[in-house]
Amino acid sequence: DIVMTQSPDSLAVSLGERATINCKSSQSVLYSSNNKNYLAWYQQKPGQPPKLLIYWASTRESGVPDRFSGSGSGTDFTLTISSLQAEDVAVYYCQQYYSTPLFTFGPGTKVDIK
């Protein structure tokens, strides 16, 4: 199984400042035949289901604000919120779908306002 880890477990950022979340996979999720990273990011606010933010490591889902961006390749990935807004308080999960449909999620990173 591909194991996903995230860091930090939680972070507090001032409004308008940058938030950076890291995700690491136990093996590469880059599929060589199409040069795509099988990595997605989800946002989950309290009492709500997860919401898809980014897939293919850097493709933003329709309607997602452009302050959210994804980067990385192979085993190391980053979700960046360029200017944190109050509505961004949530837990963020990375997910690998390289081994789809037996995909796995990271443990989550909680983002709060400082």
Add this chain to the structure above:
Amino acid sequence: EVQLVESGGGLVQPGGSLRLSCAASGFTFSSYEMNWVRQAPGKGLEWVSYISSSGSTIYYADSVKGRFTISRDNAKNSLYLQMNSLRAEDTAVYYCARDLELGVLDYWGQGTLVTVSS
């Protein structure tokens, strides 16, 4: 508007059974693969099961294999999860989720809570 509405959760004793349902609307259900994902209280997300658009291909997480059965009725736009031999560790909110492509889950239901306790 895409909607996924789960139902069927509740309190059940260890060893008992429950059948979850997910009613889909706002899209061509028969064209999409579907998944069940669960979240134990205060914990992270765990994929449970996958079913192809036709229902011909099915996968399960090792933690539920042999106890849970996923199915779908494309005529009724519905997804199901039959859960048998339930254990305390199956306590979670169960979400149905649409598979955009290859495991990218673009729409999720609000979830239904399953509590396994005596």
